[in-house]
Amino acid sequence: MSRIELIATATFGLEAVVAREVKELGYEDMMVENARVTFAGDNDAICRANLWLRAADRVLVKMGEFKALTFDELFERTRALPWTDWIPENAVFPVQGKSVKSQLHSVPDCQAIVKKAVVEKMKQKYKKNWFEESGPRYNIEVALLNDTATLTIDTSGAGLHKRGYRKLGSQAPLKETLAAAMILLSRWQPRRVLIDPLCGSGTIPIEAALIGLNMAPGLKRAFAVEDWPVIPKKHWLKAREEALEAVSRDRDLQVFGSDIDGEALNLARYHADQAGVGGKVFFQKLPVSELRSKRKFGYIICNPPYGERLGDMRQVEELYRNMGKVFKELDTWSFYILTSHPAFERFFGRKADKKRKLYNGRIQCNYYQFFGPRPPRRGEGDTFIGA
Incomplete structure (x- = not known):
């Protein structure tokens, strides 16, 4: 047609x-x-x-x-x-x-x-x-x-958040579509380091790696419309070939995820392999309090617990305080944080440069955006380390 x-x-x-x-x-x-x-x-x-x-x-x-x-x-x-x-x-x-x-x-x-x-x-x-x-x-x-x-x-069948790589379940997973949107809203560029220090089963780092490598998110799944006779198979062959040719497999990425939950990190590594980015995104067990980086410029994008689904409110508010202290040391970095907690900025210790109303499932959240200074056009390498 x-x-x-x-x-x-x-x-x-x-x-x-x-x-x-x-x-x-x-x-x-x-x-x-x-x-x-x-x-x-x-x-x-x-x-x-x-x-x-x-x-x-x-x-x-x-x-x-x-x-x-x-x-x-x-x-x-x-x-x-x-x-x-x-x-x-x-x-x-x-x-x-x-x-x-x-x-x-x-x-x-x-x-x-x-x-x-x-x-x-x-x-x-x-x-x-x-x-x-x-x-x-x-x-x-x-x-x-x-x-x-x-x-x-x-035409899609299963929702587009079902990329095909999340084979195993995890507690309170972030939808892949929302994770990708958080990254796209940040305007992150693949040459910049990106860290999710509360990565859980790895959705944000995996979606970042897919974006960084220019991998179409639907390559590993099927769609309802593929069975429709009105769309000739040649159109799907062409589209998939186009998507495969567009992948920048040789691009070096600096995408990292960390968490204190070793079981969740095992899921993250498994999901990264299933997504085809296992060698491009790296995970380690690390509390937020030990987050460090030698690079002068970078991005932190994360979806910490809200106090509604995971843990109690006091623990969550203490986590936000710790995040504020640790992130303050990364004073030339940009931070993008999604949470439904109405007093997040007070506990974090800083007012966001911009915030945007988003929905995580049915939970109304704010996407807090803290902008770091613009880096030089060409930067030096980086290493993600603990204390």
Whole structure:
């Protein structure tokens, strides 16, 4: 198809990050709204967006958008959309829904009506009254907001945060999409050292290494759309070959993670190997109080405990005090810290230069940004050490 309207969904607060990524892929015809970036593309755009977008949640095909004040209106306007351009007669096509501030507030009813409308459209095309639903999967969503219905098909399948490298679980993991967004918001450059001194199972350092090596985050996973006959296999072959050729495997990175939890660090090393960056990111067991670096300029990006999920509040506040003391010694570094604690700056001992509201799951957080001085254009090497 020559022109397709696509939606890259995003967590609230990350729309501008996703929009920048879409633009860097070469798609400039876009509109940025709450929790989504709508852009125009083609078959290749579907493949490339799924493979390359680091901070987006999903990539959807936008089938249509219209006012729907009655169930009849929802049915007729849904049936008028070109479903059979996408959906084959053996497709599995469940319908999910949501409704916010709309007269059609019964989500189950809306889902049933959309399903019936799609079936009626398919009856016209395929000249049959019953569909087996044994083929590829097409997840349809009807989203109603202020009486406007948006109909989409999900091309991603599993959310884009599922890169394919996190095979084993860990306590309170940070989503890969949020970790990548934190790095992209910091404007970190691969020639600079990056340390996460509270790395847990390693998500931030691993995502930094993927960015530093220009590795597409979706290379190690499959997507629902790969099974769709409407997208020829040649488009996926082209997109994956393009992504493999883009990897800068010879680039030297200085990406480090440390933690006091040895079991979490074992997971981090395993995940780094699974992600293909095992030789590019380094982990060690180390308390925050012993963090040192010989380099004059660098980045610390971390997601410390909040006191809501891990440990009690007093322990967390003491950790923030220790972070403030240790980071103060790295007076030419930049720090980027995500936490939901409302008094973080007071315990850290310094007011952030900038803060941004982000969501870690359903937890509202602030992303505190402390800017160090701009380094010389070319810097010296560095070593990450303990005390």
